[in-house]
Amino acid sequence: MISSRLKEKIDAIFKAHMDAELAGDLDRTLATMAPQPHLVNVPTMVGGQGPLGVRTFYAKRLIGQFFPPDVTFETVSRTYSDERLVDELIISFTHTHKIDWMLPGVKPTGKRVEAVFVVIVGIQNDKVAYEHIHWDQASVLVQLGLLNPTGLPVTGAGAAAKLRKPHLPDPFFHEG
Secondary structure, eight states: OOOHHHHHHHHHHHHHHHHHHHHTOHHHHHHTEEEEEEEEETTTTEEEEHHHHHHHHIIIIITTTSSOTTOEEEEEEEEEETTEEEEEEEEEEEOOSOOTTTSTTOOOOOOEEEEEEEEEEEEETTEEEEEEEEEOHHHHHHHTTSSOOTTSSOOTTHHHHHHHOTTSOOTTOOOO
């Protein structure tokens, strides 16, 4: 079992990192990271490896376009180990500007999105060593009107709703 003191320390490390990202401060963001960081946004394979790769990723794909101003982060669960933090969250926003790390090449649609994310953060010597970020890109694309869900096992915003209310019915199971 991990101590509450260590949880608080890991929370503070990740909060400093997220605050810098949300503020759009490239140098402050990189200062929160270990000497040889990496970042992978799994659905899009966008990210960076090493200090130059991560700097390039942040400068060209994240800083200034992380999320639109109306973004909200709803924590579902947070799990800790000595060297890792795993966040399960729902991120909601209106697609009002370019979000190149998540939707490379997609112009703003003005549509609302609710997406379930899992963020795995490695901690090394009190710095963020890596982030592996997972989300269901198909449900995001359905909500933006870029993927027709007809005949596909894709739910759009339904995934976030089901996570909030697990008792909701299975949309793909029909008795008979």
